[in-house]
Amino acid sequence: MNQAIATRGALFWLFxxxxxxxxxxxxxxxxxxLHWDFNFTDALxxxxxxxxxxxxxxxxQGSMAWLxxxxxxxxxxxxxxxxxxxxxxxxxxxxxxxxxxxxxxxWGLGVLATIWGFYTLRSFYMGGGGA
Amino acid sequence: MNILKVFQGTAExxxxxxxxxxxxxxxxxxxxxxxxxxxxxxxxxxxxANSGSGAFDExxxxxxxxxxxxxxxxxILVVFYHxxxxxxxxxxxxxxxxxRHKLLVTLSVxxxxxxxxxxxxxxxPRALHHGPGGIHAVS
Numbered sequence: 001m002n003q004a005i006a007t008r009g010a011l012f013w014l015f016x017x018x019x020x021x022x023x024x025x026x027x028x029x030x031x032x033x034l035h036w037d038f039n040f041t042d043a044l045x046x047x048x049x050x051x052x053x054x055x056x057x058x059x060x061q062g063s064m065a066w067l068x069x070x071x072x073x074x075x076x077x078x079x080x081x082x083x084x085x086x087x088x089x090x091x092x093x094x095x096x097x098x099x100x101x102x103x104x105x106x107w108g109l110g111v112l113a114t115i116w117g118f119y120t121l122r123s124f125y126m127g128g129g130g131a
Numbered sequence: 132m133n134i135l136k137v138f139q140g141t142a143e144x145x146x147x148x149x150x151x152x153x154x155x156x157x158x159x160x161x162x163x164x165x166x167x168x169x170x171x172x173x174x175x176x177x178x179x180a181n182s183g184s185g186a187f188d189e190x191x192x193x194x195x196x197x198x199x200x201x202x203x204x205x206x207i208l209v210v211f212y213h214x215x216x217x218x219x220x221x222x223x224x225x226x227x228x229x230x231r232h233k234l235l236v237t238l239s240v241x242x243x244x245x246x247x248x249x250x251x252x253x254x255x256p257r258a259l260h261h262g263p264g265g266i267h268a269v270s
Contacts, residue, residue, distance in 0.1 A: 017224060020217045027210070040195075040257065050195040053184035074174075081167040088160055092140070113171065116178055123180040 012083060019080040026073040033059055062125060074117035082106045151236055155216055162213040169206060200258035207250040208243075215239045215246070 038055065040046045046055065060066045089102050145153055179190040193199075219239045223229050 017221045020221060024214050024218060027214070036253070048188070048192075050192055052191060053180065053187045077170055081163070081170050084163045085167055088164070113174060117174055120174070120178045120180055127184070 016083050019076040022076045023080055060124060067121060067125060070121055078110050078113050082110050155236060159216050162209045165209050166213055197258050200254060204251055204254045208247055211243050211246045215243045
């Protein structure tokens with residue numbers, strides 16, 4: 001293994017650990033704000049009886065801080081998940097060709113899901129509907 | 132890469148090293164794959180906001196039925212296992228504590244059990260709820 005590959009591998013390993021720590025914080029905050037605090041039997045909080053668009057908007061309050069929070073959350077989750085899947089694939093010692101194909105698929109999925117996630121976030125800040 | 136050989140290899144790995152480390156590695160892999168699947172499903176559900184608040188409410192109502200609340204209990208267990216085990220691995224890696232692996236696993240299992248009991252205590256009433264809200268999705 002040459003030095004460049006070893007360094008790249010170490011960086012992926014480090015980012016996997018760091019995004020894991022971020023995700024624990026992001027996830028617990030997200031669950032607290034949008035799920036734990038939600039009382040579906042409270043007629044004022046949940047007039048429809050379930051968690052809805054209005055409740056999400058109320059919680060996010062159009063705040064830039066929440067927008068950044070959720071964008072970082074999405075990126076961290078996608079990196080952590082797709083890099084984890086890459087590690088699982090590597091465990092099975094696939095051929096060079098399969099590795100290249102998988103890497104392209106995972107990158108494609110990651111980029112598309114990031115765009116989709118950002119577009120969805122934008123919809124919440126535009127009051128629904130995306131545009 | 133023969134897919135059958137891949138699974139045979141994993142089964143042999145577990146058979147050759149039937150210790151707590153192998154099982155926690157295996158479970159970490161499985162829960163990770165489940166969570167990745169859930170992440171994309173979650174993005175799909177939330178993406179309905181792109182078609183307006185009505186579409187979002189409709190899809191969210193669908194995933195807040197008693198059945199989905201039961202499934203959420205499983206999700207919580209998967210999340211807690213992956214999170215606590217992952218943090219335990221990170222602590223071992225960063226602080227060179229691999230010799231304390233068994234102690235860390237014991238601590239992790241205890242934390243997961245406590246978190247799971249609390250989470251189930253919160254989620255079960257929702258799953259069993261038949262009041263104004265909980266039954267909406269199936270009515």
